[in-house]
Amino acid sequence: MTFTVKDNIDLAGHRTSYGSPAWRDTHPAPVHNAVCVDQLLAAGARCVGKVIADELTYSLDGESQFFGTPRNAKAPERIPGGSSSGSAASVANGLADFSIGTDSGGSTRVPASLCGIWGMRPSLHRVSEAGVLPFMPSVSTVGVLAARFEQLDAAARVMLRSGPRTVAPHRRLLLLADALEVADKAVQGQVCAALQRISRGIGISLEIIRFSQIVAEDVPLSDCNVKALRDLQSAEFQSTVGNWIETTRPELGSTFSMAYGNVRRFDRIAALDSLVRCERFFERINALLAPGTVICFPTTPVIAPVKGTLTTLDAVLDFYDRTMTITAFSGVARLPEISAPLLTVDGCPVGLSFAAGHYQDEFLLAAVRGMLG
């Protein structure tokens, strides 16, 4: 199998750009591959190149001001999604069997959904992050994107260091109602139709559950993002990339600069409650997701926006807030999540996601294989 490597993951002898020419030019080329790269090479996969990442991987849209916008093969007039934009595009355009990217707020799942390929965000910290550029240590994972499930499964198992193991049988299939409601009506219809088909196929009835039931608090799903994960991300981004920016004053792109302005002004002390909330959500979501349980939702609430339309604040907020309301669920709960390219709206792809409890990556892979029939 051939694979590409997102340009925030080290390849020996090549400078790692982290999506930023300034970062690339101020950091020497590593002498070692990232651990995950060596795992894949040793398993017999062949690396065919590095691919574009959004600037400092801090974006979900895939429109890089410095390196261009990778082509969304199935919807060429639309964005590919980011920040693993080049990973998704290299797979969807047939340049590689799979790609390794990263995912903090959705950076593997979102481009997989918008480009119509498979994408997996493993459980937080199941895959070694050594040689992967610092992003947000409590949030970021190495991810994998692939054209076919078999390729995703094989690459993931190598990086997960699964070995042979037995997993729980698939017993429960849940639909996260709040995530469905965030999605466009046409996406909702596709999700429901696909899940009814899957439910019948595996003989497990679909149970609908609300976020407030899971966490036993009268709060909306969006709290996973705006009152939990987003604040943790901002605090950790300040302490990693933020220190680099403040002490070296690098040249930054205008889109990133605008986003970073918010991080810069972010009051990390006022946000410490959000960090406690993350842990509470983590505990309660994982209490529900016992071995044998899969929870489903649309990966993104929409198909890919048309290129150049994320220009007004309203458009940006609508795309980011709705998308991250969904992606933050697996984020706070450290869940493994697989986005499957099963849905089509207006001729454009959108993903259906399956998630399981923290560290139940092998169960999730087996359950998804079973659901494909």
Added chain:
Amino acid sequence: MTFTVKDNIDLAGHRTSYGSPAWRDTHPAPVHNAVCVDQLLAAGARCVGKVIADELTYSLDGESQFFGTPRNAKAPERIPGGSSSGSAASVANGLADFSIGTDSGGSTRVPASLCGIWGMRPSLHRVSEAGVLPFMPSVSTVGVLAARFEQLDAAARVMLRSGPRTVAPHRRLLLLADALEVADKAVQGQVCAALQRISRGIGISLEIIRFSQIVAEDVPLSDCNVKALRDLQSAEFQSTVGNWIETTRPELGSTFSMAYGNVRRFDRIAALDSLVRCERFFERINALLAPGTVICFPTTPVIAPVKGTLTTLDAVLDFYDRTMTITAFSGVARLPEISAPLLTVDGCPVGLSFAAGHYQDEFLLAAVRGMLG
């Protein structure tokens, strides 16, 4: 409460040395505190200073060639242990109520044991590592050291973001036989006497278990270190600090240089089996450590060696191999572990460790509180 900060954890406006003058002089002072520091400050603790770390935190002895050897308050002619040597010494000498350090191979637990204070290595990745210097992402944790249990408990809960939560009742008390057997005879006697007292006190019988039973393989406990964790550490150290050393050729101390020589020659591809073994041990150990279960063992096999005696290869190997045979158990299994200053041999302190399943940090804190009576 007052606290000190190990010098691989960021304090805004102060250069972070990582125990290395070369690192300190080539990295600008951060503008943000580490997230864990801000958590403690916001909770009302007062930071009274930064303290010595072993060079690039790659040591367990606490004899820094550049910054000196912090004083072991209860055994002044002996080493304090490392790499959180200054953390342990600042607490044991009464300069602070608690200290935050880090722990990859034992760097919080070992100095706590040898200096006769409390030390906790939380579950891997429960405490934010943002603003803590890169060590080994699959192995390293922020740790806490304190003179009294109440201080340890309070500081840990802030960094763990525990909030109010209920925990399982303490039901099982296990003794890891292989770890006991690695220890000096006098330490063994102390461990058994203390555990019999504790077992009677809480009315839970002590069960003795062997590593081979836990992992269902006929392998010695030392495999946790030499055929699993140590190789993962070496691979990740190459991809983090190793890249820095190879590309910038900094001035290194002679002791560290010797240790790094082994890392440099380390064949990461040949060692990939060890990474798979880590995951297998993780899974099997945590299958045993269901909520309600505590497993015990001596923190270190010995009291602190006399200063200047770790000079022959035999002496170094004896100290490191025996110590890490024990400390790697929690390392591979990502367990929370608390070293309690309950034992004394030849007038010198040595710790008794209690560990619980991954992410059961709050249960472990409650169980240890219960065992103290």
